[in-house]
Structures are given as C-alpha cells and as structure tokens.
Amino acid sequence: MAYKIFIPRDSSSVSLGADKVYQEILNESKKRNIDIDIVRNGSRGLFWLEPMVEVETSNGRVAYGPINIYDVNSLFESKFFLGNEHPLFLGITEDINWLKNQERLTYARVGITDPVSIEDYERLDGFKGLKNSLKLSSENIVKEISDSGLRGRGGAAFPTGIKWKTVLDAPSKKKYIVCNADEGDSGTFSDRMIMENDPFVLIEGMIIAGLAVGADQGYIYLRSEYPHAQKILNEAIDIALEKNYLGKNILGSDFQFNLEVTRAAGAYICGEETSLLESLEGKRGMVRYKPPLPAIEGLYGKPTVVNNVISLATVPIIMDKGASFYANYGMGRSKGTLPIQLAGNLKQTGLVEKAFGISLKELLYDFGGGSATGRPIKAVQVGGPLGAFLPEAQFDIPLDYEKFSEIKAVVGHGGIVAFDDTVNMSKMARYSFEFCAIESCGKCTPCRIGSTRGIEVIDKIKDGLDQEKNVSLLRDLGDTMVNGSLCAMGGMTPFPVISALNYFPEDFGLEKTET
Amino acid sequence: MALSSSQSEKISVYIQKYQDKPGALLPLMHAIQDDLGFVPEESYASISKAYNLSVAEIHGFVTFYHHFRTHLPGKNILQICRAESCQSMGSEDIENYCQEKLGIDYHQTTKDNSITLEPVYCLGNCACSPAIMINEDVVGRVTPEKIDQIIKEARES
Numbered sequence: 304m305a306y307k308i309f310i311p312r313d314s315s316s317v318s319l320g321a322d323k324v325y326q327e328i329l330n331e332s333k334k335r336n337i338d339i340d341i342v343r344n345g346s347r348g349l350f351w352l353e354p355m356v357e358v359e360t361s362n363g364r365v366a367y368g369p370i371n372i373y374d375v376n377s378l379f380e381s382k383f384f385l386g387n388e389h390p391l392f393l394g395i396t397e398d399i400n401w402l403k404n405q406e407r408l409t410y411a412r413v414g415i416t417d418p419v420s421i422e423d424y425e426r427l428d429g430f431k432g433l434k435n436s437l438k439l440s441s442e443n444i445v446k447e448i449s450d451s452g453l454r455g456r457g458g459a460a461f462p463t464g465i466k467w468k469t470v471l472d473a474p475s476k477k478k479y480i481v482c483n484a485d486e487g488d489s490g491t492f493s494d495r496m497i498m499e500n501d502p503f504v505l506i507e508g509m510i511i512a513g514l515a516v517g518a519d520q521g522y523i524y525l526r527s528e529y530p531h532a533q534k535i536l537n538e539a540i541d542i543a544l545e546k547n548y549l550g551k552n553i554l555g556s557d558f559q560f561n562l563e564v565t566r567a568a569g570a571y572i573c574g575e576e577t578s579l580l581e582s583l584e585g586k587r588g589m590v591r592y593k594p595p596l597p598a599i600e601g602l603y604g605k606p607t608v609v610n611n612v613i614s615l616a617t618v619p620i621i622m623d624k625g626a627s628f629y630a631n632y633g634m635g636r637s638k639g640t641l642p643i644q645l646a647g648n649l650k651q652t653g654l655v656e657k658a659f660g661i662s663l664k665e666l667l668y669d670f671g672g673g674s675a676t677g678r679p680i681k682a683v684q685v686g687g688p689l690g691a692f693l694p695e696a697q698f699d700i701p702l703d704y705e706k707f708s709e710i711k712a713v714v715g716h717g718g719i720v721a722f723d724d725t726v727n728m729s730k731m732a733r734y735s736f737e738f739c740a741i742e743s744c745g746k747c748t749p750c751r752i753g754s755t756r757g758i759e760v761i762d763k764i765k766d767g768l769d770q771e772k773n774v775s776l777l778r779d780l781g782d783t784m785v786n787g788s789l790c791a792m793g794g795m796t797p798f799p800v801i802s803a804l805n806y807f808p809e810d811f812g813l814e815k816t817e818t
Numbered sequence: 819m820a821l822s823s824s825q826s827e828k829i830s831v832y833i834q835k836y837q838d839k840p841g842a843l844l845p846l847m848h849a850i851q852d853d854l855g856f857v858p859e860e861s862y863a864s865i866s867k868a869y870n871l872s873v874a875e876i877h878g879f880v881t882f883y884h885h886f887r888t889h890l891p892g893k894n895i896l897q898i899c900r901a902e903s904c905q906s907m908g909s910e911d912i913e914n915y916c917q918e919k920l921g922i923d924y925h926q927t928t929k930d931n932s933i934t935l936e937p938v939y940c941l942g943n944c945a946c947s948p949a950i951m952i953n954e955d956v957v958g959r960v961t962p963e964k965i966d967q968i969i970k971e972a973r974e975s
Contacts, residue, residue: 315943318958350945489901492942527848527885528941530954565841566848568883571939585843586875587882603840646944647906653945675907684902688939720903720944731902738901738939744882 305340306384307359311414312343313499314531315492320372321354327375328356335379345500347414348654349401357396360386366393401670406632407656408640409617413500419538421546424503430548432622436511437556444515445471448618450626452638457483457574457611458686458715458791460637460704463618466608469598470516473606478518480509481583481602481609484525484532485567485574488687490718493642494612496654498525498532501616502539506562508615510548511622512608513560521562522602524579527569536564571742575790576609578744589744590790611716613642632658637703637714647683647720648674657702664698667721678723682807684731686715688738689795691802692728711798728807732800733761739796749784750793756780757800764811774813777804821860828853829861833868842869843879847886856887891934892927894972897951900937903944912948913937915962919969932973 310325311317325341332339346353355368356378365386367378374391381389393399407413416423424430436444449464470478482505486494497505509521525533540562543549551559565583567573573582577591580602601607617639621629630638637659643666645652650672657666667673667680674680682692691712693700700706707714722731739754757780764773781797788794809815821829832849836842846865850857862876880886898913920928920935927934943949946958952968 314956315946315958318943318946318949318956348945353946486942487940489940490903490944491940492944495942526942528938528951531956565844567885568844568847569885569938570883582844583841585841585879587878644944647903647947652947688902718944720906722906726906731905734902734905742939 305338307340307342308384309342309344309357309359309364311346311354312418313346313496314529315350315496316346316353316355317531319350319353319369323372324354324356324370324375327372328378331375331379332384337379337384339384342417344416345414345418346496347396347402348410348496349399349651350653351651352393355393356383358384358386362386362395364396366396366399367391368393401651401653401655404670405656406640406658408620408629408632409497409504409613410501410642410654410656411620412504413496413654416501418500418502418535419542421503421539421542424501428623429503429619430507432619433507433511433514433548434554436514436622437554437558441471441515441517444511444622447626448515448621451621451629452626452633452636453614453617453621453629454637454704455611456613456617456641456716458488458713460714463610463614466598466610467512467515469596470518470606470608473599475606477520477603477605478516479602479605479607480512480516480518480521481576481580481607482509482521482523482615483574483576483579483609483611484523484529485579486526486529486612486716487571487574488689488716488718490646490684490720491644491687491716492646493644493654493717495529495532496642497612497616498523498529499535502536503543504616504619505536505612506539506543506548508618509562510553510560511618512610512615514558516606516608518608519559519561521560522583523562523564524567524573524583525564526567533564533566540564570744571738572744572790572792575792578790579609580607587744590746590792592789613716634658634660634701634703635705637705641702641714641717643702644718645671645721646718648676648680648723649721650675659703660701662699662701663693663719666702666719667698671721674721674723676723676725678725680721681724681726682722682728682731682803684720684722684799685718686713687718688735689713689791689798690715690718691798692731692806693802694806711802713795713798728803728810729761729765729812730810732803732811733758735796735799735803736761739792743792747788747790747793749780749787750796753780753784753793754796757796761800761811764813767812770813774804774811777801821858825854825858826864829858830864833865837868843871843876847880847883851886854890856890859888892931893975894932894953895934895936895951896968896972897936897938897941899939899941899943899947899949899951901940901944903940904948907947909948912950912960912962912965916965916969919965930973932975933969 352368
C-alpha cells in the first residue's frame with residue numbers, strides 16, 4: 304500500500320518553497336522505488352513551520368517542518384514515510400500546542416484536506432448546514448444566524464442576522480449575495496486561507512445566505528493580489544455546479560443559486576462595501592452615501608447582502624450545529640470565535656482561531672513566542688492599517704469588540720502585526736497618512752486632502768517646528784477626518800496616527816507624558 | 819502610438835465578449851491587460867462606442883485602479899510589499915536593495931526591459947514577511963540572496 308504524504312499547496316506555503324519540496328519528494332520516491340500517495344492539502348496555518356510535510360500513520364498524522372529541498376534526502380534516509388524520528392520531526396500534528404490550544408470552528412477543515420476534493424468536504428461534515436437549511440423557512444434560517452450572535456468579521460462587526468433580516472424583508476424579485484473578498488488589510492490573511500484551503504465552506508455559506516434572503520445570484524469580489532485563490536475558487540465552483548450544489552434545483556429543491564468570482568483591481572477602498580458595489584457595477588470605486596443601506600438598495604439598486612468571507616464561511620457550522628453551539632463561545636456581545644492572524648515581527652506567525660476573550664498577551668507570547676528578532680515587542684497594530692497601535696501596557700486587553708472600542712482600538716478583521724523596539728512610531732503614523740493619500744477614493748475632502756496635510760504636519764513636528772501648535776493641529780485634523788469622512792478610510796486613519804502620538808510621543812521628538 | 823491590427827482585433831473580441839455582461843468594464847479591462855500586458859488608451863474610443871460610455875468615464879475607470887496600466891511594462895513585474903507587517907520585518911531594506919540593484923525607482927522599468935518595479939500594499943502573506951510578488955508568484959521571507967536569484971531568473975527569462 305502507498306504511504307500517504309501531505310504537502311500543502313496554499314500560496315503562503317508555496318511562497319516558502321512547497322512546490323519545490325513536492326517535486327523533490329516525488330523524484331526521490333521514484334528514485335528509491337517507494338510507493339507514495341501525495342495529497343496537496345491546505346496549510347494548517349503554522350507558517351513558521353511551512354512547508355510542513357505530514358505523513359499518515361496508524362497513530363494519526365505526524366508532521367515534519369520546516370522542510371527545505373535539501374532536507375528531503377535525509378527525510379527518506381530516516382524513512383519519514385513510516386512516521387519515524389528526524390531532526391525536523393514535530394510529532395503528532397494535532398498534538399502540537401499551537402493547534403491543540405485552538406478552537407477551530409470556521410477553520411475546522413483547513414489544512415486537513417485537499418481543498419478541492421468535494422468528497423473530503425462531504426466526509427468532514429460539509430453541506431450538513433445547507434441540508435438543514437433546506438428544511439427551514441427563510442425566517443428560521445435568519446433567526447438561527449441572529450441567535451448565534453455572529454457579527455461581521457470583515458471589521459465592522461455588524462450583526463449578520465440583522466443584515467440578513469433587512470434583505471429578507473426588502474420587497475424585490477431580484478436580490479444579491481456579495482462576498483467581500485477584497486482582503487486588503489495588512490496583517491490579515493484569514494480570508495485567503497479559507498478561499499485557498501476550504502473553498503467549499505465559503506460556497507456553502509453563500510448558498511445558505513441566498514436561501515435565507517431569497518437571492519439567486521452571488522458574487523465573490525476577490526482582490527487581484529490573490530490569483531491563486533481565484534484558481535481554487537473557480538475550480539471549486541465548477542465542481543459544486545457539477546454536483547448540483549449550485550445551479551438549478553439545488554439538491555432536488557426549488558432553489559437555484561449561481562455564483563461567480565469577480566477579480567478586483569488593486570484598490571484598497573473597494574473593501575468598503577459601497578465602493579465595492581460601485582466597482583462590481585463596472586465603475587470607479589467611489590464610496591456611496593448611506594442611507595440607503597446596501598441591504599435595501601445595493602448592487603444595481605437591488606437588496607444586497609454584503610458579507611465578509613469569514614462571516615459567510617462561519618454560516619455552515621452554525622446551521623449544522625445550531626446557534627447555541629456557536630453562541631456558547633466568546634464573551635459579552637462578542638460571540639463565537641475569531642480567526643486571528645499573527646503577523647509581522649513574531650517568532651511563530653500564523654492562524655489562531657480562538658473564542659473571543661483571549662488576551663493580546665497570550666496571543667503574542669504563548670502563541671506567537673515573542674518577537675522574531677528576540678527584541679522586546681514595542682507595539683502592535685490590531686485590525687489592519689486603520690487600527691490603533693497599542694503599547695505593551697495594553698497587552699492584557701481581551702479580544703472583544705466592545706473592550707477594544709473603549710480604548711479607541713478595533714478588533715477589525717483580526718490581524719495582529721507586532722513591531723519590535725527598533726520601530727519608530729512617528730514613521731508608522733506618517734505611513735498611515737501616506738497609505739490614506741494613496742488609497743483614498745477622493746470623495747470626502749478630509750480624507751483626500753487631510754491625509755497629505757497630515758504627512759506635512761507630522762514632518763514639522765519631527766523637525767521640531769512649532770511643536771505645540773502642530774500637535775494641536777494634528778489632533779484637530781484627526782477630529783475633522785473622523786467626523787467629516789463618509790467611510791472608515793478617512794474616518795479611521797486618525798486611529799493609528801493619534802494612538803502613535805499618545806502612546807509614543809518620544810518618537811515624535813516630544814516629551815513623554817503619562818497617558 | 820496606434821494599435822497594431824492584431825491588438826485591435828483582440829480588443830474588439832473582448833468588447834463583444836463582455837458586451838451584455840453587467841459590470842462589464844472590470845472583466846473587460848482584465849481581459850485586455852492579461853492579453854496585451856496593458857490597457858491601451860487607443861482602445862477607449864471603441865469601448866466607449868460599444869458600451870455607451872464616455873471616453874472620460876473609461877479613462878476615469880482605468881486610472882482609478884492601481885492594477886491597470888496604460889503602457890506596456892517590462893517582461894517581468896516585481897512587486898514589493900510596503901505594508902505594515904512587511905515593514906516590521908525589514909521590507910524597507912529589501913525595497914532599497916531592489917531599487918539600488920536595478921537602478922530604478924517604483925513604477926519604472928530597467929533599461930534592458932526585463933523588470934518593472936511596483937509597490938504593493940499587502941499580498942496577504944503577512945505570516946511570511948517580508949514578501950514580494952514576481953509576476954503571479956508570491957515569495958515569502960525574502961532576503962537579498964533570494965532577490966538576487968529572482969532578478970537573475972527574470973533577466974534570463
């Protein structure tokens with residue numbers, strides 16, 4: 304019998320050489336006449352160990368990593384295909400602390416299977432949520448999602464159930480489901496991991512959303528920087544169509560749903576839902592006024608659900624195991640789990656799905672293992688480029704939407720970027736404005752012009768020019784942007800800027816004050 | 819520069835292909851750029867006519883999106899991630915190294931036409947920072963040695 308070997312195929316593992324390792328293992332097995340069966344699985348999200356190669360044994364899967372092509376010979380010498388010891392042996396994969404200490408609900412299948420094997424997906428509880436949903440009325444599906452407490456995982460944390468209810472109640476023959484897969488926030492990659500490693504869960508979530516609100520057409524608006532995800536999604540959509548999970552009379556019901564991937568074109572602002580809709584309609588991605596909400600007048604003026612990848616990919620497990628199963632995780636009004644992405648200057652980077660309530664400290668040190676450079680962690684940015692920078696004094700804060708908002712920070716899409724003590728925070732603040740100037744759609748003056756003026760004011764402060772006056776000008780500019788911008792681009796850029804100024808004034812050439 | 823007849827022909831095929839598709843401009847521009855390497859401004863007139871849009875609207879669309887370009891780039895496109903996660907892992911050094919080695923700034927192409935250098939704001943490879951993308955391949959944990967190799971391969975391609 305052939306030995307079963309798993310080598311990941313997601314773009315991060317490939318970016319670290321997984322394809323070359325695959326080729327080398329294949330060649331070596333032929334040379335040595337060893338019968339192996341290679342599965343190109345997804346990544347389990349332990350990126351400091353990628354490319355991580357796994358072998359199926361009678362005790363479960365065991366892992367080796369990180370594997371370089373030069374390690375392949377010694378792997379064969381030690382007969383790794385039997386699960387033997389090797390200097391890069393990591394033991395039973397699921398016993399690795401990083402994985403053992405997680406609560407993987409949305410990510411239950413990620414890294415385990417071949418992403419486009421629908422048989423694997425079905426075998427591992429796939430489409431159970433859809434099958435349950437097909438037996439329910441639209442109202443009851445929406446109720447289940449409302450009861451689960453699921454909130455928008457893209458960053459805004461708006462209750463998904465309320466959004467769905469609004470679309471359900473909007474009278475219209477035509478409605479749309481739009482998946483926001485324009486994952487542009489730096490430090491985030493959980494959407495990409497779902498799309499590359501378990502695309503069927505997103506497809507299933509979108510079908511259920513269609514069923515819940517009465518929409519028959521879905522679009523996945525995918526950022527152009529993710530060509531790998533596009534290939535996998537399209538492959539998965541074709542398979543789902545063939546198996547009648549998409550198309551007409553889904554699983555023998557009256558329900559029909561079609562799904563299509565639309566490739567974006569590199570504008571960060573198109574992650575904002577109204578700008579995304581404009582773009583999808585073939586226009587410049589200019590932000591729209593709200594109201595009307597997209598749930599009432601969205602794509603082509605029709606009621607539209609716009610949800611993030613993770614929100615939609617969490618729907619199937621809720622519909623499979625029930626609202627209370629999901630709502631039992633988490634704290635306060637932050638129910639369920641969040642796929643947290645540990646990025647930047649950390650020893651152990653990757654994907655950690657945990658119930659809300661875990662502290663930054665646990666994430667940075669227990670999971671992350673401290674900084675990669677071995678220096679003290681000076682600051683972290685949570686929630687992407689529009690999220691506040693937080694100093695060590697705030698690392699005890701639990702991951703919870705409300706707790707974060709109390710300190711003018713955001714959980715956002717769950718990305719955490721760590722910086723060591725060599726970072727200069729005035730430079731990061733300046734970069735925040737620079738990024739805003741590059742990516743602003745230009746509709747609101749405070750965002751379009753304020754971002755450039757902000758760069759100049761920071762430069763003046765750093766140069767020691769009229770510091771007191773310029774600091775107050777910077778705060779005033781921040782206020783204007785927060786209150787005078789339509790969307791989060793201009794409305795939140797001051798968060799990283801002002802937090803950097805408050806927590807790290809010495810980096811701006813100012814006296815350190817107690818904050 | 820006028821379009822070659824083969825370019826015009828390709829463009830009109832794509833214009834027809836997406837004619838009845840809602841939101842046609844996005845897939846249309848992708849199709850043109852994927853094939854020709856850029857979106858020629860000379861194509862605006864025929865798109866305008868077929869889609870009942872003004873040339874200004876088409877120009878506005880193309881220039882809004884960072885991904886679309888109106889001039890032919892070098893044979894290879896090297897994108898360097900400038901976002902926060904990569905910065906925390908030394909992307910600025912990588913940026914300087916590339917610019918110095920290639921002798922060009924962002925949005926420029928080397929004299930031998932082998933590489934166009936572009937900034938990018940997040941490749942979603944933040945757990946493997948610093949990251950770059952060469953054409954459609956992402957490379958993680960980039961070092962100057964890896965850059966040397968990538969540039970060498972690009973020049974030989």
